[in-house]
Amino acid sequence: MADLEIRNLHVQVDDKVILKGVNLEMSGGEIHAVMGPNGSGKSTLANVLMGNPLYQVTRGEVLYKGEDLLAMPPDERARKGLFIAFQYPVSIPGVTMASFLRTAVSARRGYKQELMPVGEFQKLLRSKMEALKIAPEVPGRYVNDGFSGGEKKRAEILQMAMLEPEIAFMDETDSGLDIDSLKVVADGILRMYDEAQGGMGVLLITHYSRILQFLRPHFVHIMYDGRIVVSGGPSLAEELEQSGYEAIREQFEVVASEVREDGAVRRAGKVFWVVH
């Protein structure tokens, strides 16, 4: 059984249906890429998996190590080892990165009443900052407050490094980064992945295949209109790079026009679709 099992997940915001039956399985040690055009539901998937209260799950289930993930509040998911690197991290004025990180790491490591000892925390923080080339003033700054786009993305990676997740959802971590920053971020993720020795899975959500050249995914999924319509190996990303999302759209329209009844399976080119 996979660590994370997503079964027939339907999600909406208010009356707008966004996910229309997503199925996906992943385990620690695997790198998955979820690609797709804007508005296909990629970010929604990552947010729902982390428990963002904005989204309502209307059907389906998600199991994490056999437990009902959807019944857990976000903080419990995080303490159990899930992590999300946000596309647009919010700022928390007045709260320093250092105090926030210490609270978060303490929660993740199971400290109940008191926090992780400050010396131990400082040592951990210093080593992670060094590895990720984080500027020394960052811990003293307020969380994401006044950070540039690139600084925010790197701060997300720092948080990920500190929390040592078992599965990380990375929501467009590559967007808005120049090639040098992208390389630093990708190297950081790869180092965490290697250090975890098969203990960490990564679900990369991306619009472009650029970051995939650094982080070779084991599996590539393509999302379209709220569903994963194609899954494959690393070569799928390359094909997509050549054909673009236009080809997917055309194939999708073929199956969408053919399929009417529940449970029917159709395929057109690479796109398959099960009607729910």
Added chain:
Amino acid sequence: MAATNPLGVELDHYKWGFRDPEKYVFKARKGLDREIVEMISSMKGEPEWMRAYRLHSFEHFTRRPLPTWGADLTRIDFNDIYYYLKPTDGKGHTWEDVPEGIKRTFDRLGIPEAEKKYLAGVGAQYESESVYHNLKEEWEGLGVIFLDTDSALREHPDIVREYFGTVVPPEDNKLAALNTAVWSGGSFIYVPAGVRVEIPLQAYFRINAEKAGQFERTMIICEPGSYVHYVEGCTAPIYTTDLLHSAVVEIVVKEGARCRYTTIQNWSTNTYNLVTKRAVAYRDATMEWVDGNIGSKVTMKYPSVYMVEPGARAEILSVVFAGKGQHQDPGAKVVHAAPDTQSSVVSKSIAREGGRAGYRGLVKVYPGAVRSKSAVRCDALILDDHSRSDTYPYMEIEEMDASVVHEATVSKVSDDQLFYLMSRGVSAGEAMNMIVRGFIEPVVKELPLEYAVEMNRLIALEMEGSVG
């Protein structure tokens, strides 16, 4: 004696809601008339001018109507209050001299401990009278005076007479008149020219009896080039009936001197807290008010600075928290009456559980106060849908050559922020706490470390159960 608040929840919630058995050497009858005023004065053995001043103020009090703006004060029954409660005969110079029951109270509040660790001097007032006052020798040797105001009137009558009622005259408002009529206790601080008291002086005010009023009078005189930081804290028990705290604070900051006055007010939620605080700042002097209001049922308090000579500066930082049943109406008043004066006001208010918090302020720039600068920033954070925040910024700018900036924000804790923190493993309650702590951080970081810790702890206590 009537029962205390039967709502155990609230009693648990407010840590300082305990009370001691009443053991007073003197308790005046309830209510207020000329006789009570005369009695207070004669018990204290005051000079004739003070007795006359009290009576004059009492007359003004009876004629003056209650303010009709701000919080609702019509439920205060001025005849159902004890105006003078004398807890003990002597006043201690060491904690051993303080009667055991009262000492225990201050022990529970951690005052003697704090004195040893990080204070230059401590005063403690219990009901109407100061029960303890001590200034470390080092500062006494430099000519610093730190006494309760009654002792100051006896030991330094000339200085007291010179300044008493000059910054806040009894005619200023009804509550100032009341205080001047029945005042008792409070701190008197005199800092000689050039003396810098580098560590804070603190006074602690405690009300214990039911239906008690506390009317301390505090005066701080900073001679040229001096510096002092005075800190006050306040608590009271929880009764089903209301308590009244109505202080007057007068501060004179002379040329080039700097005075910082920090208040952490945590009165029980049955206390009316109606205080007049005002400072006069002379040439190049700086007055700073740091005002934290957590407790009380109603607070109306607008620390003011009158900048009367060129180069004077005012800084007012205010943080206020209003929970269930609380109406907090704090604010600030800065008066630019000379050229090149500068003021800055930062107000942070938090409302939850139906509480009402806000800011009421005045920026006044007189003609001729050229090149004056004033910046006011008011931020309100509302934690649920049934709480309320009001901002009343008044401006009277009569000089074209002045720069006045006002910024105000009202925000709610966003789901995005909560989700962000929770996605890192932080519980909902702690996430809410962090956001609130961050919101008040610009003010809290101005507090000495020990008080910053206390402030954050108080806020955390108030926030308990805020996330369902």
